[in-house]
Amino acid sequence: MELFEPEDERLNAFVFEYTNVQGATVVLGEDDVRSFKYLEDPTGIGSVAGNDLPWIRYADILLSRAEALNEVQGPTQESIDLVNEIREAADVPPIDLVSYADKESLRDFILDERGREFHSEWLRREDLIRHGKFIEMAVARGKPAKDFHVLFPIPQSELDKNPNLEQNPGY
Numbered sequence: 001m002e003l004f005e006p007e008d009e010r011l012n013a014f015v016f017e018y019t020n021v022q023g024a025t026v027v028l029g030e031d032d033v034r035s036f037k038y039l040e041d042p043t044g045i046g047s048v049a050g051n052d053l054p055w056i057r058y059a060d061i062l063l064s065r066a067e068a069l070n071e072v073q074g075p076t077q078e079s080i081d082l083v084n085e086i087r088e089a090a091d092v093p094p095i096d097l098v099s100y101a102d103k104e105s106l107r108d109f110i111l112d113e114r115g116r117e118f119h120s121e122w123l124r125r126e127d128l129i130r131h132g133k134f135i136e137m138a139v140a141r142g143k144p145a146k147d148f149h150v151l152f153p154i155p156q157s158e159l160d161k162n163p164n165l166e167q168n169p170g171y
Contacts, residue, residue, distance in 0.1 A: 003112050003116050004116055008090050009091040009092075010090050010119065013120070014035055014119075015028070015033065015034040016033055035119065057118075057121075059089075059118075060118070062083075063082065063083065065079075065082055066078075066083050067079075069082075070107055070110065071103070075097055076097075077097055079110075080095060080097050080100065083095060083109070083110060086113060087113070095109065111127060111133070129150050134149070134150055135149065135150065146170060147170075148168065149170070151168040151169075152168070153171035154167055154168055
């Protein structure tokens with residue numbers, strides 16, 4: 001949650017505390033915050049939930065383009081404008097080219113903006129792996145992450161079906 005600015009509208013999708021059925025207030029820790037970004041359809045039955053979860057969003061396209069432009073050309077006004085289009089929708093102040101004049105600082109900012117924009121959309125792990133920061137950030141949060149955790153284990157049923165497969169290292 002430390003990625004978010006206090007006025008960020010995206011924070012409204014999270015529940016930090018609630019009153020349980022016994023009437024007690026439950027305060028959630030940082031790793032336990034609940035998101036109501038994509039609520040379950042209350043009329044859904046079984047696998048027919050009626051929820052249409054996005055596979056890709058326009059924000060992903062804009063931030064991916066901003067990231068690619070930064071990697072190829074360094075910070076440009078176009079990459080800043082793309083990021084600001086996302087920030088404007090979240091009602092947070094825009095960034096400027098002067099504040100992010102080098103490739104590394106804009107790269108880090110875009111990664112953090114992706115974390116804010118796509119929270120609870122299952123993209124953060126892959127973004128952090130792609131930037132080589134997954135293990136570092138997990139360890140910083142007190143998680144016992146090891147280098148091999150960037151890969152998932154191959155299910156035993158798949159290994160049993162194909163003797164040519166080898167389990168990913170560490171599993």
